[in-house]
Amino acid sequence: MSPEISNQSLLFLIVFVVVPLTLSYFYQLGMSRDILWSSLRGTVQLFAIGYILTYLFDLPASFGIPLMVGIMLIIATFHARQKGKELPYVLPVVFFGLLIVEVSVLFMWLTFDMVQFRPSEVIPMSGMVIGNSMVAMGLSLERMKSEFKQNNGRLLAALSLGAKPKQASHLIVQKTLHAALIPNVDRIKTIGLVQLPGMMTGLILGGVDPVMAIKYQLVISLSIFSSVSISAMFVTIAMYRYFFNQNKQLVESAEEIESQS
Amino acid sequence: MFRFENVSQSPLQGVTFEIKDQDKVILFGPSGAGKSTLLFLFNRLSDPEGGHIYYKDERIEKHDITSLRKNVGLVLQSPNLFPGTVLDNLKYGPALFDEWNENEARKLLDYVQLPISFLDREVDQLSGGEQQRVSLARTLANQPEMLLLDEPTSALDNRTAEEIEEVLERLIKEHQLTMLMVTHDMKQARRLGDRGLFISDGKLQEDGKIPEMLDQPDTEALYKFLEE
Ligand SMILES: Nc1ncnc2c1ncn2[C@@H]1O[C@H](COP(=O)(O)OP(=O)(O)OP(=O)(O)O)[C@@H](O)[C@H]1O
Ligand SMILES: [Mg+2]
Numbered sequence: 001m002s003p004e005i006s007n008q009s010l011l012f013l014i015v016f017v018v019v020p021l022t023l024s025y026f027y028q029l030g031m032s033r034d035i036l037w038s039s040l041r042g043t044v045q046l047f048a049i050g051y052i053l054t055y056l057f058d059l060p061a062s063f064g065i066p067l068m069v070g071i072m073l074i075i076a077t078f079h080a081r082q083k084g085k086e087l088p089y090v091l092p093v094v095f096f097g098l099l100i101v102e103v104s105v106l107f108m109w110l111t112f113d114m115v116q117f118r119p120s121e122v123i124p125m126s127g128m129v130i131g132n133s134m135v136a137m138g139l140s141l142e143r144m145k146s147e148f149k150q151n152n153g154r155l156l157a158a159l160s161l162g163a164k165p166k167q168a169s170h171l172i173v174q175k176t177l178h179a180a181l182i183p184n185v186d187r188i189k190t191i192g193l194v195q196l197p198g199m200m201t202g203l204i205l206g207g208v209d210p211v212m213a214i215k216y217q218l219v220i221s222l223s224i225f226s227s228v229s230i231s232a233m234f235v236t237i238a239m240y241r242y243f244f245n246q247n248k249q250l251v252e253s254a255e256e257i258e259s260q261s
Numbered sequence: 262m263f264r265f266e267n268v269s270q271s272p273l274q275g276v277t278f279e280i281k282d283q284d285k286v287i288l289f290g291p292s293g294a295g296k297s298t299l300l301f302l303f304n305r306l307s308d309p310e311g312g313h314i315y316y317k318d319e320r321i322e323k324h325d326i327t328s329l330r331k332n333v334g335l336v337l338q339s340p341n342l343f344p345g346t347v348l349d350n351l352k353y354g355p356a357l358f359d360e361w362n363e364n365e366a367r368k369l370l371d372y373v374q375l376p377i378s379f380l381d382r383e384v385d386q387l388s389g390g391e392q393q394r395v396s397l398a399r400t401l402a403n404q405p406e407m408l409l410l411d412e413p414t415s416a417l418d419n420r421t422a423e424e425i426e427e428v429l430e431r432l433i434k435e436h437q438l439t440m441l442m443v444t445h446d447m448k449q450a451r452r453l454g455d456r457g458l459f460i461s462d463g464k465l466q467e468d469g470k471i472p473e474m475l476d477q478p479d480t481e482a483l484y485k486f487l488e489e
Contacts, residue, residue, distance in 0.1 A: 153341035157396075160304055160335040161354035161403060162327040171343065248326055249307055 057120045064119040069126050073098050076134035084141035084235075087242050094137055097234040101133050101227045102126060114219045125220055128199070132224045133231040140180050140232045141239065147172040148243050155250055165244040173236050180232035184225050191221060262407060262439055263303065268312035270298055274463040275312065285433065286441045287454035287471060290461045291486060296443045297338070299460070300409050303441065304333040331358065334405030338412045340396035342384040347375075347395050350384060354403040369398040373428050390421035397425070401432065408433070410442040414449065426452060447475060447487065459483050 017039045024031040056064045077095040084090045106126065109115035115125055148155070151172060158168035191197060196204075199220055203213035245251050263280040273295040280286060288296050301307045302314060305326055314321040316329065331354065342350050351369050355361040367377055373394035379387075384395065393413060400408065410429070414422035426449060433440050444450055450457065450471060457474050459467040459482070466482045467474055478484040 153337060153339055154343060156306055157335075157337055157341040157399075158343070158353070160306060160330055160337070161399070162331040162357050163353075164327065164357075167357060247305065247308060249305065 053123070056123065057118075059119060061117050061119055061122070065117070065122050065126075068119070068123045069102060069130075072127055072130045073102065076130050080134045080137040080141070083138040084145065084239065087141070087239055089242070090141070090239070093235060093238045097137060097231055097238070098130055098133055100234070101230050102130055104230075105129050105223050105227055109219070109223070124199075125223070128220055129223055129227045133227045136180050136228040136231040137235045140176050140235050143179050144172060144176045144236055144239060147175050152250070159248060159250065165241060165248055169240045169243070173240055176236045177232055180236075181229060184228050188221060188225055191217075197221065262317065264315040264318075265302075266313045266315070268302065268309045268314060270295070270302060270307070270309040270311075272463045273299060273460065276460070276465045277312075278458060278465055278468050280439065280441065283437055283439050284441075285439075285453060285455045287450040287457045288441060288443045288460070289445065289447075289450060289457065289486075290459055290466075294460045295463070296460065297411055300335065300411055300441070300443060303407075303409055304330045304335055306330075306335070327357075331403045332405055333407045333409065334400040334403055335409040336397050336400050336411065336413050338415065340389075340392035342392055342395055342399070345384065346380065347382050347384060347387075348380045350395055350399045351380075351402050353399060358403075365402065369402055372401060372432055373398045374424070390417050390425070393417060393421075393425060394428070397428070404436075405438070407439040407441070410440065412443050412445065415445060422446075422449070429453065451475065459486070461486065 017035065020035050021032055023029070024035060056068055058064075059067075073095065076098055077091060080094045080098075081090045106122070109122075109125070110117055115121050148169075154171065155168050158171075159165075192200075197217050197220075200210075200213045200217040203216060204210055208216075243251055262282050262284075265276055265278050267275045267277055269275055272293070276299070288299065290296055298307075302309055305321060308322075316324055316333075321329070343353060347370075348366060351366055352361045355365065366380055370377055370379060375391065375394055375398075379391070379395075384392065387395065393416070397413065408429075413429075414425050417425065429440075430453065432438065440453075442453060444453075454471045457467070457469055457471045458465060459474070459480075461482045466480050467478065469479070474483070475487065478487060
């Protein structure tokens with residue numbers, strides 16, 4: 001079975017855009033332009049990706065997969081870096097972090113035959129892993145910066161007692177990792193209860209047997225869980241040191257952090 | 262013990278003075294004069310922009326930084342306790358040097374006059390005065406030779422402040438500590454200090470004996486400061 005949404009049916013999606021548009025108009029939210037623009041942009045983006053994917057899926061796996069995964073890694077790197085631009089070496093750290101995560105997940109998938117080495121399987125699944133890791137890294141960077149700011153006094157206290165940067169920032173690393181992992185633990189805990197995961201929904205709609213869909217979902221959910229943990233840990237542990245200088249002093253301002261290298 | 266030679270660190274410009282073993286020095290001056298800034302230089306929480314600092318007749322940079330910080334203990338203005346119990350806080354410093362000994366805990370609480378039952382208390386359940394005592398005990402746990410105190414009683418009511426003062430006086434005498442304390446309270450300065458450093462407008466304006474310098478200021482700046 002291969003369900004099909006006709007183009008005419010798709011046209012009626014406009015109703016779904018008109019609703020927020022009307023809302024914005026009557027309540028003078030001033031968001032009309034934004035709503036129109038984002039709906040239009042999203043539609044175009046998705047169709048473009050659709051055509052690109054169709055093209056990629058026809059390429060030989062050994063060429064299409066590295067190409068697309070490479071592109072995803074680069075885009076994700078630049079995106080995650082936004083959250084920690086003032087820190088030195090974020091770009092390479094984030095890139096290598098994502099690379100390590102992707103390669104090890106891929107290795108698991110292929111070794112244990114969870115996923116076939118086909119563009120149509122590896123690319124969307126990698127996309128989810130890389131996307132979630134990117135978000136986790138961004139959040140960790142942001143969280144770490146705010147924890148350093150908030151805990152300035154405690155850090156000074158720890159240093160003044162003779163703690164090395166690693167010891168002094170233990171608390172911050174702990175809090176950052178905690179914050180990065182909690183939503184994932186919650187997500188896994190309630191999986192399928194409130195909202196069927198997107199991929200599983202897609203597979204079921206596409207005509208795949210629900211139990212089969214669940215198996216795929218398990219693979220991807222647990223892969224994401226583990227990737228997100230590794231990503232958060234990797235950036236946090238790689239980056240905390242740049243909040244200190246070589247004299248075990250806290251670096252105060254963004255400019256000072258930037259000049260560290 | 263310490264010698265500052267022409268030390269600059271914004272807003273301070275070219276400050277020179279010396280601190281001898283067992284001196285009890287009060288550092289005072291208007292808000293924003295650079296008192297906390299100066300304090301941080303003693304255990305190298307920061308390094309000066311200009312000039313030289315000598316510790317035990319040797320450039321401060323020559324000393325191992327972690328043992329310098331252990332020997333020159335700092336008590337920050339707010340307690341800044343680590344999350345966890347009082348015990349966790351007390352052992353933090355010594356544990357860094359693998360020197361923690363469970364028997365110390367009782368002694369430390371004794372110093373700051375807190376009951377032994379406090380050891381297992383979570384620090385966020387303590388009152389301000391109790392937290393300040395734990396903060397002091399945490400610094401003392403490292404057995405420093407010198408204490409840097411940044412307005413240790415400014416957040417406390419008079420009675421609690423006086424209790425902490427007594428604790429400090431006794432400790433300093435018992436352990437023959439060198440003390441450098443920042444305070445806005447000139448009565449406290451008279452009670453605890455025997456020497457004063459007055460900084461204002463980026464300069465060390467007066468360096469003299471207490472109470473003499475407070476009774477008869479040499480400079481216009483100090484005279485005005487005391488008037489307020
Ligand atoms: N982290 C910082 N970054 C930039 N400037 C700072 C920083 N900390 C302090 N300053 C500035 O340095 C000057 C001296 O500050 P410092 O905290 O040493 O003053 P203080 O004498 O301790 O004042 P107070 O009595 O209010 O505690 C002030 O003008 C302050 O604004
Ligand atoms: Mg201050």
